[in-house]
Each structure stands twice: as structure tokens, then as C-alpha cells.
Amino acid sequence: MASKYLIKNAQIVNEGSIHSADLLIEGQRIVKIGADLKVDGAVREVNAEGKYLLPGLIDDQVHFREPGLTHKAEIYTEAKAAVAGGVTSFMEMPNVIPQTTTQELLTAKYEIGRQKSLANYSFFMGATNDNLDEVLKTNPAEVCGIKVFMGSSTGNMLVDDEKTLEELYKNAPMLIATHCEDEATIRQNMEHYVAQYGDQIPFELHPVIRSAEACYKSSSMAVALAKKHNTRLHILHISTGIETALFDNTLPLKDKRITAEACIHHLWFSDQDYKNKAQWIKWNPAVKSANDRDKIWEALLDDRIDIIATDHAPHTIAEKNNPYTKAPSGGPLVQHSLTALLDFYHQGKISLEKIVEKACHAPAECFQVTERGYILEGYFADLVLVDLHKPWKVSPENILSKCGWSPFDGHTFQSSVEQVWVSGHLAYAEGKFDESKKGARLTFERN
Incomplete structure (x- = not known):
């Protein structure tokens, strides 16, 4: 069965505007964006109240x-x-x-x-x-x-x-x-x-x-x-x-x-x-x-x-x-x-x-990337949910690059990345990774 996620009450930032809506992911794709979405069958619901959803x-x-x-x-x-x-x-x-x-x-x-x-x-x-x-x-x-x-x-x-x-x-x-x-x-x-x-x-x-x-x-x-x-x-x-x-x-x-x-x-x-x-x-x-x-x-x-x-x-x-x-x-x-x-x-x-x-x-x-980079119905569900008001400080303990350092070491960022979907897979949530699925090779729509 394709996994389903229903993101509720997100502030969606897309194509020059911000609006509140729900968003349904099924499999790799965004299948529906709208108000008060209802879904039949099993779905993982994400409460995005007060948070912003970006591509x-x-x-x-x-x-x-x-x-x-x-x-x-x-x-x-x-x-x-x-x-x-x-x-x-x-x-x-x-x-x-x-x-x-x-x-x-x-x-x-x-x-x-x-x-x-x-x-x-x-x-x-x-x-x-x-x-x-x-x-x-x-x-x-x-x-x-x-x-x-x-x-x-x-x-x-x-x-x-x-x-x-x-x-x-x-x-x-x-x-x-x-x-x-x-x-x-x-x-x-x-x-x-x-x-x-x-x-x-x-x-x-x-x-x-x-x-x-x-x-x-x-x-x-x-x-x-x-x-x-x-x-x-x-x-x-x-x-x-x-x-x-x-x-x-x-x-x-x-x-x-x-x-x-x-x-x-x-x-x-x-x-x-x-x-x-x-x-x-x-x-x-x-x-x-x-x-x-x-x-x-x-x-x-x-x-x-x-x-x-x-x-x-x-x-x-x-x-x-x-x-x-x-x-x-x-x-x-x-x-x-x-x-x-x-x-x-x-x-x-x-x-x-x-x-x-x-x-x-x-x-x-x-x-000319194929069907990515936007929050649109039918596009791949590459999505980032952010909390604009959740500060965190960069330190060696939370740096993930293999080299173990950052030019931002010691800096406190004002916002946090909360959840990340890659081609419909919830790959990162609340500091933890789900590596059961890998990312996809990008394709390009070129003449």
C-alpha cells in the first residue's frame, strides 16, 4: 500500500503567496491541496498549525x-x-x-x-x-x-x-x-x-x-x-x-x-x-x-x-x-x-x-527539473515543514556533515526544520531519520 500523509492547517508558501491549507500525500506525489480535506482509509496525520510548509x-x-x-x-x-x-x-x-x-x-x-x-x-x-x-x-x-x-x-x-x-x-x-x-x-x-x-x-x-x-x-x-x-x-x-x-x-x-x-x-x-x-x-x-x-x-x-x-x-x-x-x-x-x-x-x-x-x-x-520545486497537485512530494519560532544553537553535537564542523558553529538560528518529505517519504522528523527509502534520480524536461 502507498503511504498517505495528511498535513493539516499548514501555512503553504508557494508561487509568491502564503495560504493556509491541508495537503495530502499519497505514494510519491501531492494528490490534493485544499481546506478541511477528508481521507478514506489509513492515513498519517500531521498537525502543522502555526508552521510553514515549503517546497x-x-x-x-x-x-x-x-x-x-x-x-x-x-x-x-x-x-x-x-x-x-x-x-x-x-x-x-x-x-x-x-x-x-x-x-x-x-x-x-x-x-x-x-x-x-x-x-x-x-x-x-x-x-x-x-x-x-x-x-x-x-x-x-x-x-x-x-x-x-x-x-x-x-x-x-x-x-x-x-x-x-x-x-x-x-x-x-x-x-x-x-x-x-x-x-x-x-x-x-x-x-x-x-x-x-x-x-x-x-x-x-x-x-x-x-x-x-x-x-x-x-x-x-x-x-x-x-x-x-x-x-x-x-x-x-x-x-x-x-x-x-x-x-x-x-x-x-x-x-x-x-x-x-x-x-x-x-x-x-x-x-x-x-x-x-x-x-x-x-x-x-x-x-x-x-x-x-x-x-x-x-x-x-x-x-x-x-x-x-x-x-x-x-x-x-x-x-x-x-x-x-x-x-x-x-x-x-x-x-x-x-x-x-x-x-x-x-x-x-x-x-x-x-x-x-x-x-x-x-x-x-x-x-528544467521534472515536477519538483513547487507545491502543486501531481508534483513529487518534496516538502519541508518549518517552525519559524523554534531557536537552536549550532554545535559539534548536532552537525551532521562528516567533517564535523560548520562556519556557523556557536550561532543560534531562529527557526527549525521539523519534518522533511523526499518523494513522498517522510525521511526526517523531529531530529530522526527514516532511511528505509532512498531519494530518486532527478530527470529533466529539455527539448
Whole structure:
């Protein structure tokens, strides 16, 4: 028998409005939304009085480190952390070991997801300077996109051959997602500061080394290539104010060929935080100035930036506790992205409707995900029930990412994730997981 859940008296946040209603889940799907729903037969009733029901978040940029880097994280552990944070679907990056740059390796990764992931999953195909033939075999209906590192970042998958880039942008059968930082600019800056400090470069120089100029040079080149070839381009983790001028808000999202993403850490932190947070907020691209942060917020709220994601990228505490030149960039965020956004709501920076638009609806639209990202009859039941007024403090005891730390350690969030359904399965409730069913592979409705 298909399981049934009747969620009663929820404040449903969907498509720009909030309204009180009941919602019936049967099997994997939302089958009815309305007032005073009555159900025949056995049903598990959930009292959602005073709580808010959101679509499950779709995080379009995570690094779960499997295969090959499982001392940092695993698909199993990070998918659980995601679900506990209200992220019901993720799209994961190819800079693992071996790098996901052949169809065979991509297929193997999907098999790990099928066996281990509590959340719904998709995996990017990785591009290099010499695997164009493999990239072009990727099935647009079954894979979220092609990842291009236009800047080496973590894992040294730099694509810098001009001919390769032209061919990729010209022939890609689906969305290209790019990490944009100019490697030559960064290398020159790094050499300057190594000569001055050796390994002991102060962490507050990270945004100087991985500068706004390096970001803009690369992202503007990506935009120019996309316009030249009419490529479906998505630029990840915008970190500077100057880059926001590259994007448009005159078209509806469904008609955009060039889109952009902002990440939680670039919305939350600024360069003033390096004094206290140091390596724990070392990301690529770097957290930059408060003015850059303000400009990213402006672009997010006026729809030049389309999506909110995390770039969840764990490293161990031991790895992070190295001097600047050896401390890797990246950190865990997927468990705390929704509660961080809800803190912004409490601060009056963003509405609940806009959070849902940017973290749920927009990723579904941008990647053309099949029947997810919205609370609609007939759609998959990926749902998050939140209590906006149930504070909790982040501590090592409640951090679920395998690395065991968080840049939010010690912070008290104002809201809590109470229950999470993944494809109709109540995967998380009141701090406990039900792992009897795994998440589903995402599919994509592309022409």
C-alpha cells in the first residue's frame, strides 16, 4: 500500500503567496491541496498549525567528495545533512577522484547515489581540456549539466584552452555551469604574497589574491562566449558587485539563456569576518567586501541573480588547520542553508516567498527539473515543514556533515526544520531519520 500523509492547517508558501491549507500525500506525489480535506482509509496525520510548509530546496551546487575523498565527506553522510536542512534535491560536482569526466565514471557515481542518497540527486559531467567527445555524449534528460572550471579551484580541472571552450559553448547539448576565476590573475597575486609572507599569508588577504578582477575577467568572458554561441550558461557563486552588471532581469527566468547563482556564505559573511573566522570562511571564490555582499543582495532581490545555493564543500578540521597556502578552500553549508535564509527573513532582508522562489522554484526552472520545486497537485512530494519560532544553537553535537564542523558553529538560528518529505517519504522528523527509502534520480524536461 502507498503511504498517505495528511498535513493539516499548514501555512503553504508557494508561487509568491502564503495560504493556509491541508495537503495530502499519497505514494510519491501531492494528490490534493485544499481546506478541511477528508481521507478514506489509513492515513498519517500531521498537525502543522502555526508552521510553514515549503517546497524542498534544490541545491544546484554541492561537493559530496565521493568517490576518492571520502575522508572529508560521503554521499551518504552529506545527503542526510542536506535532508535535515530541508534540502531534498542536490546537484553534485565532478572534482572528485577520479574526476567525473567520462560517461562510465558518471554512471558509476549515479549508482552510488541510488544506493546511498537519502535526498534526490543528480551529478554534473565534468569538462576538461581534452574530453569534449565524452562531454557531448551526456544525456540532457538524465544529467543536470556540464561543469566547467574556468579557474582551477579545488581539484585542478581548469579548462583554459580557447579552442576547447569555443567548442564546448558552441556544441553543449545542455546547460553549462561555470566556476569563473581567472587563473593567471590569481597566480600572479599569489606569487606576490608568497614572496612577502611565505606560507603564513594572513587569511584576510584571500579576497585580494582571489580578487574581484579575477572573477570579473573570467565571468565576463563566459558571458561573451555564451552570447556568441547562444549557450545555456549558468554562472555559479557570484561573489562580487561588479559581476552583477553582467546579468539581466528584463526576461522571465524561463526565457533567460544566461543565469546566475548566489551562495549562502557570500550573502552572510564579509571580509571583516576573516579576523575571527580565518580559514573557516576560506572559499573559492572568496568572501569579499561588505559592499560586494550588498550588491549581491540587490541583484538577488531584483532578479539579476536567479538562484540561492550553498557550494557545500567539506574539508576535515585537520586540513583546515593549516597555514594559508595549504588550508583548502570550502566548507560545509547544506545543513544550515534554509535556517540561514530564515534568519535573513527574521532580519527583514528577504520574504518567505522570495526564499522559496530562489531556493526551490528557480533551480527547478533553471535546470528544467521534472515536477519538483513547487507545491502543486501531481508534483513529487518534496516538502519541508518549518517552525519559524523554534531557536537552536549550532554545535559539534548536532552537525551532521562528516567533517564535523560548520562556519556557523556557536550561532543560534531562529527557526527549525521539523519534518522533511523526499518523494513522498517522510525521511526526517523531529531530529530522526527514516532511511528505509532512498531519494530518486532527478530527470529533466529539455527539448
